[in-house]
Amino acid sequence: MKPLHTKFAAALLAFWLVASAQAAGPLPSWNDGPAKESIVGFVAKVTKEGGPDFVAPPERIATFDQDGTLWVEHPLYSQALFALDRVADLAGQHPEWQEQDPFKSVLAGDREAVAKFTEQDWVRIIAATQTGMTTTEFQAIVQDWLTKAKHPRFKRPYTDLVYQPMLELMAYLRANGFKTYIVTGGGQDFVRVYSEQVYGIPPEQVVGSTIVAKYEYRNGKPVIIREPKVFFITDRAGKPVSINLFIGKRPCAAFGNAGGDREMLEWATSGDGARLGMLVLHDDEEREYAYGPALGLPDTKVGKFTPELYDEAKQKGWLIISMKKDWKRIFPGENLK
């Protein structure tokens, strides 16, 4: 091939690469539509130097709820399923659990009873199964569970059941100078075990619910022990409070999927300048789950999205993401719809 032909071929290749990257765009698993447009438009505005909505990079903070926003939360939060597995694992050391609720119902596999557990029941289960050990020991227990446990419907590890469109959204925001945080009602120490590997979010950018921890000595070495006492719940109004505590800045973008995220979105979007608030609506029974009860979707105790929240979102300009309409694929590696 002559040099001129080589150059021509190289130019063609370069053109094709640029054209296909543009065709794919920054959010390849998102269908074109208002949700994708809002995201891209928001990012264009806040990154435009000299523009009226420009946000300096240190203030580009985006916060994401986890359960139901970044990964599957049905039939039950992963950490709750982890807690139930821990009850089974530890039952041999606790013969009294055979007669004591909530443990008795868990060991009997009584799903209806488990579905009705109160917050206090869950606190008892978590205290009995996820405290008393060092932070390092707890990390190893979680890591071990994550490699073995499989989701009851999808038969895949929980860390596979993350939403590909949200992974793309987080990467897109980071590529545009945003610092991405998880702000979850789930256990901070639990999520920190896999956040870097699964979401590209380092442990120090995971803000969650916490229990009291204690510095002490075991075998002459300092350790941090998980105590059976709630320290702080990062849910509802606790989300903006934890954001203030851990980040000290008001996010300009916030993403959630349920009532527990309402105040986080309110706090993020009531600041000055361009703001982005989004709620994921689970309306895709076929590929994932469908629950509300907003829009007449089935009611649920796990990740409830009420009609009131739906109305408030519409009124305040928070975008509703329809999993069914807005997402080409749900999980990584899945074929495009």
Add this chain to the structure above:
Amino acid sequence: MKPLHTKFAAALLAFWLVASAQAAGPLPSWNDGPAKESIVGFVAKVTKEGGPDFVAPPERIATFDQDGTLWVEHPLYSQALFALDRVADLAGQHPEWQEQDPFKSVLAGDREAVAKFTEQDWVRIIAATQTGMTTTEFQAIVQDWLTKAKHPRFKRPYTDLVYQPMLELMAYLRANGFKTYIVTGGGQDFVRVYSEQVYGIPPEQVVGSTIVAKYEYRNGKPVIIREPKVFFITDRAGKPVSINLFIGKRPCAAFGNAGGDREMLEWATSGDGARLGMLVLHDDEEREYAYGPALGLPDTKVGKFTPELYDEAKQKGWLIISMKKDWKRIFPGENLK
């Protein structure tokens, strides 16, 4: 000038630039000696890829106490002086303070009484003067005070009274892939106001003592209110606990100056691999202050460095930084000693 001469001149200039940068070295305000050698040797070890002590960048965490480690803490912590000024500012709205201690002693300018204040006295003063407002209002009050207040001896703003060698150390660590954090017994919200500007440390990397905060509405807008209740004290064993809470990683380097930093240094240096623990000793009455009571230096209630801590540091290989011998200058802009 001929091209050859130009090239020669450029080469000479490049040589001179490199040589002078090497002469200045990474820590120009540090005298040569064991402290500087330890720092440079530690950084060389943890950044040497393939070496036995290599630490991956995400694990390069360095934590710094603030008062007495990064800036002047005598005659009293800056935030305490801020609190005393706030009592004077607010006295007109609180006629009852004229008769009530601890306020009465503050308003009477009774330094001896103030020096004897208990922790409970300080909590009352802080509750009365630094709570009830929104977080944004508090930031503005601190900012305003910082621009006006002057240190009683040095007659300069407190934010000028930072230690130049420590600024260089933080910059040097960051240039080598470290993430630098402040971990202070002082108020987190107070330090966050100036941490970026003064230390190059963003608010989200400031971990301190905190009060309870509450999400509520004022004039129809969401706000976060500072409540008159202690949430967590990041001092002594509270330092490793807060490090675990906010960072979720064990630091490989920690810097302090007093008993309140003991557990932080112990926690940081008891991990595997290369570790660096350092304590600043205030032994320079002429340029700053001298207090211990370690090494027979005058005793103090503010930033006490006991003989027991000194012995433990020696035994555990924590380096003692002598302000007098190790530092060429104390404050930015000061002439070299």
